Amino acid sequence: GGAKTPLGTGPHLELRHIGDNDSGIYQCRVSNGDSVAESVPLNVTVLVPVANVTITPGPLSHQVHTGDNVTLRCSVQVGSAPVTFTWRHNGQELAQGPVLELRDVDVGHSGTYQCMATNQLGQYGHRVFRALSPELALEVTPGSPWVTEVAAGVSGFLLFLVLLVAVIVGWLRWHCLGG
Known part of the structure; x- marks a missing residue:
């Protein structure tokens, strides 16, 4: 297998401020001076809630003209897969997916857009985490x-x-x- 890095001595191992880089295979090695025994390898997967949702292109205020096409992308800085994305327009659910395509916009497309990222963690996905992007204000002007x-x-x-x-x-x- 891979390289084995000693993480401590004694009968207990405590990991503080755990992150996804702490995922991996853990094993305990015991020695009494005469013989050495190893535990069964334990595969640890650290699941990370979604956070730091952003919409691109920024900035938070966006001016376009009637008839333009607008593409907005939603992403998260951290979060264990699978991550789902939900788009809102003026607070109302609009679409699903990381990309929102607005074709041939008109004045009715004006308003605030926001993306909500969601992931479900835990053995059976019982814990649901949500994070919201900052609102993006879209102004559609005639002509x-x-x-x-x-x-x-x-x-x-x-x-x-x-x-x-x-x-x-x-x-x-x-x-x-x-x-």
């Missing part, structure tokens, strides 16, 4: 910058055409009427 730029470009071009026609008409009048 998009592209539409605004195109509209500005079209109106500028129309103004140019009107001025060009005015100059041509003025020039023709001046020449034809004997300016």
Whole structure:
């Protein structure tokens, strides 16, 4: 097997501030000076409640335009698998899974989004742990910058055409009427 690291001496072993890196195989070795005996290996799995839930992309305030697509991802910094994710919009359950895809958003998609991560620990999954992400505020504004730029470009071009026609008409009048 792997390397055996002595963790202490005496009949008791106490692990404090246990974490998932304490998972592994533990064995007791006893010696009376003449002979050595080892216990049956004990496989220890440390289960960690979910914590530090985040939504990406941040920041906590997000502004998008009508018709945009928005993808939000939920993750946990720690937590033993399996972890489930539930999305909320304005406090109401919206969807399941680590990724929330919002397609062709409209003003109704505005509001707060939050992700809840859950894992069940214990021999029969009796202990349920939940952790909430900070709320992300999504603001959907009508129109998009592209539409605004195109509209500005079209109106500028129309103004140019009107001025060009005015100059041509003025020039023709001046020449034809004997300016």
